[in-house]
Amino acid sequence: MKIEKVQNKHLGSELAAELFIEKSNRFPKNPVGLATGETMRGVYEELAKRNFKPEFEDAFALDEYQGISKESPNSYWSELDQNFSQLLSWGGKLHVPGRDDYQGEHGLGDFENAISEKGPISVQLLGLGTNGHVAFNEPGSEFDSLTRVIELHSETRLANSRFFSSIDEVPKSAVTQGLATIAKAESLLLLVFGDAKKEALVSALENPSENTPLASLLDHKDLTLITDLEI
Numbered sequence: 018m019k020i021e022k023v024q025n026k027h028l029g030s031e032l033a034a035e036l037f038i039e040k041s042n043r044f045p046k047n048p049v050g051l052a053t054g055e056t057m058r059g060v061y062e063e064l065a066k067r068n069f070k071p072e073f074e075d076a077f078a079l080d081e082y083q084g085i086s087k088e089s090p091n092s093y094w095s096e097l098d099q100n101f102s103q104l105l106s107w108g109g110k111l112h113v114p115g116r117d118d119y120q121g122e123h124g125l126g127d128f129e130n131a132i133s134e135k136g137p138i139s140v141q142l143l144g145l146g147t148n149g150h151v152a153f154n155e156p157g158s159e160f161d162s163l164t165r166v167i168e169l170h171s172e173t174r175l176a177n178s179r180f181f182s183s184i185d186e187v188p189k190s191a192v193t194q195g196l197a198t199i200a201k202a203e204s205l206l207l208l209v210f211g212d213a214k215k216e217a218l219v220s221a222l223e224n225p226s227e228n229t230p231l232a233s234l235l236d237h238k239d240l241t242l243i244t245d246l247e248i
C-alpha cells in the first residue's frame with residue numbers, strides 16, 4: 018500500500034482527482050468504479066475543475082440503498098448522476114447494483130458478470146465508514162464476498178442520517194459490491210479524512226480481522242491511501 022499523507026481534505030481531493038485521471042488513462046476504455054458520500058464530492062468537483070473528459074463508456078457504483086426509488090435525491094443512483102455524470106457532462110452508462118438491469122435474484126449475479134465482461138475496472142474510488150464499512154461491507158463481511166444484499170448496522174444508519182430528514186427515513190438494507198468484487202479492480206484509491214475515521218483506519222491496519230473489512234484490501238497490488246490523519 019502506498020500512503021499519501023496530505024495536509025487537509027482539499028489537498029487530498031486534488032491529489033485523488035489527479036491520480037484518478039492518471040490511473041483511468043492507463044486503461045482509457047475500461048470502466049471506472051465510483052463511490053458516494055461527502056468525501057467523494059470533493060473529488061468529482063476537482064475532476065470537473067480539471068475539465069476531465071472521460072473516454073470510458075461505463076462506470077460501476079459500489080453500492081445502493083434498498084427501499085427508496087431510483088429518482089429519490091438520496092439514492093446513490095441520483096447522487097452519482099448529479100455529482101459525476103451531470104457535473105462532467107458525461108453521457109456514459111452508470112451501472113448501479115440493485116437498479117435497472119440489476120434487480121431481483123438474478124440481478125446481482127448479472128451485475129458481477131457485467132463487471133467481468135466490461136472490466137477490469139481501471140480505478141476504484143473508496144471511502145471508509147466511521148464503523149469501518151467499505152462500500153456497504155459492514156464489519157463481519159467475509160473477505161471473499163461478492164455483490165449481495167446487506168443489512169445496515171445502526172452506526173451506519175446513524176452516520177448517514179445526516180443526508181436524510183430523519184433517521185427513520187434511512188433504509189435498513191442496501192446492495193453492495195463484495196470485498197472480493199472490489200479487489201478485482203486494477204487500482205484502488207482509498208480516501209480517509211477527519212479524526213472520526215481514525216479509529217476505523219487504525220484498527221484495519223493494526224488489528225486486521227473480519228471486523229475490519231478494509232483489511233481484505235490491504236494486500237491489493239495497487240492500493241493508494243490518501244489521508245490527512247497521522248497513522
Ligand code: GLP
Pocket residue numbers: 052053054055056057079080143144145146147150151152153173177
Ligand atoms: C456511505 C457509503 C460508503 C462511504 C461512506 C463514507 O456509507 N456507502 O461507500 O465510504 O458512506 O462516506 P462519507 O464520505 O460521507 O464519510
